[in-house]
Amino acid sequence: MTSTSVFVSGANGYVAQHVVKQLLAKGYSVVGSVRSVAKGDQLKATINNDKFTYEIVPSLTDKEAFGEALKKHPEVTVFLHTASPVNFSPEDIENDTIKPAIEGTVNALNAIKEHGPQIKRVVITSSGVTMWGFGPYFDESKVYNEDDWNPITYEEGLSNAWFGYFASKKYAELAANDFVAKEKPNFDLSIVHPTFVFGPQAYGIQDKSSLNHSSELINSVVKLGKDDKIPEEGSVFIDVRDVARAHLVAFESDAAIGQRLLLGAEDWTKDLIADIINRQSSKLKRLFTSMTTQELEKFLGLISNPLKILSMISLNNSIMLK
Template identity: 35%
Template sequence: MAPHVLLTGGNGFIGSHVLAQLLDYGCTVCCAVRTQEKGDKILRDFAAQQSQISIRIVPDIVAPGAYHTAVQGTPAFDTVYHTASPFTYNNVGSNVEFVKPAIKGTLNLLQAVKDNAPSVKRVIWTGSCASVIDYDNLVSDPPRVYTEADWNPITWEEAVHGDPSKAYRASKLLAEREAWKFMKEEQPSFDLVTLSPPATFGPLRHSITSVRDLNESNSRLWRFCFNSTKDAPVPYMPVHTYVDVRDLAAAQLKAMTVPEAGNQRFIVCARQFDFQDVCDILRSNFGELGERTPLGKPGTRSLPDGAYSIDNSKVKQFLGAEFRSLEGTVLDVARYMLDLERKEKQAHTIY
């Protein structure tokens, strides 16, 4: 019998790709979302597989007992995926609003599974390389190579009083730290797998109607490389590594099916990337971007000397992870974004 899975955040960028992987694998999936509207949208986006999907409403993931009912499935759940913790700077009110839901939402879910879902064998938590990388020291001699043994040294004080990017990084760090602390202290019957991706690019699986609704990583790609000018400087972003969302979702599925993945921490990263490479790929393949994409210095490296990288050998060894080329990812996301832009312009013309 195919697994019965509870998935949080199935309406989001990463979560919708995870949902697609689970459905194609044959799972039945209960999606825990904040509103019925979000649940209805999932059902529309996955219309051909609606019979495999059910919806549970969890209005406030930080409320006491938020998930206690949601984790009680019929049939009982085998696996729980936690991807809910959106990354967008557009709608955050304060730094605490970034940090609190990530930590409390994670602990609420783990506690609910421990107390109310004895059938669950594994919880799979999606975090971020923000919990791994020290963003205050991006360049070093020799260049630093990060592994799963590394943790971002950011503090609570920096998170609360720093800029929103520090709050985001701390939210991922502290939520993952608390998750592993919970596992050590509570000794639940299930095991835990954490997956930490860097910048995550790729076409969306869930439907949106405007480039303004892109996830943060894709939105930066759009602003810097698609919606700029030929003479603009090639952008620099402190995240020097990336993964294609489809490869991340494939690793998420393996995190459920590979027994040896239990109680392991994984960085799911393809390789370093360079915005000059991205611009070169776009300008070589899309003539319409000639005046919109920075020219820079084609064929050169825009990353600073000593830029960090990530060792992805563990996720390859344990989960058999495979990664698309940067060119493949950029071409696919470019086709998606340009098509989205065309449809948005057509809609505005009609109305």
């Protein structure tokens, strides 16, 4: 067990909640930032751990927001910056996706330098897309590694929502590197680069109206009709719990200082997801036929929410929703 206190920005995010859960399990105290009191109270009630507290950071582009939060917590010695917009239908790509990612990263680093001199380790959540791109930005003959950069330009990032996301991750990371090179802060920086992230929710979902992007991807396959064509789509995935573990390794291990940690486990395609859904459906059918009427009624009551049905779908024990 440890007395170290860790600040997690965007603490109610899909990946961030797993990070918080693993930090608490290892005995760390956690201060999480959220955008509103309502979100903070909801998250605190869900986590239900006295070692978790929260601060309000309503906007990533507010230069003083993280500073005010850090002033209240001189005990924090590690900062994990997981907050960044993931929006594939923005009204304004530059102002809703790219600028908040860049400015949010720089504002967090500035706040640490000015108001958190005791903070020695900083970890930023980025994405594998900073190293390669999709479509015209992907070279299938090339072996990509941590030395590579997506060639997308800032201007190209303004052309559509997906390219905006690629640009937001790339230019936020470049801004972080530039900050460290120019400001020479007190802290060491590591950056985590997950590929597609699949896996269970860390805690129960309060707002079931929408899922995170990776989970919605699986949900889109679930919703296909028997005559619908399965879209040709695939990439590399990593389990969300491994992404969270990587954040802990990034600040616990000196070997991670200054490193880009690229995370990937196996390939996925929508065909493969559909195949798994079919196999799991067959298992459910066999389960139903073995149940008494009372057992079946009880079971159907438990899975009346579609999210709970999706929790039974797994890809190598990695694609699961709760």
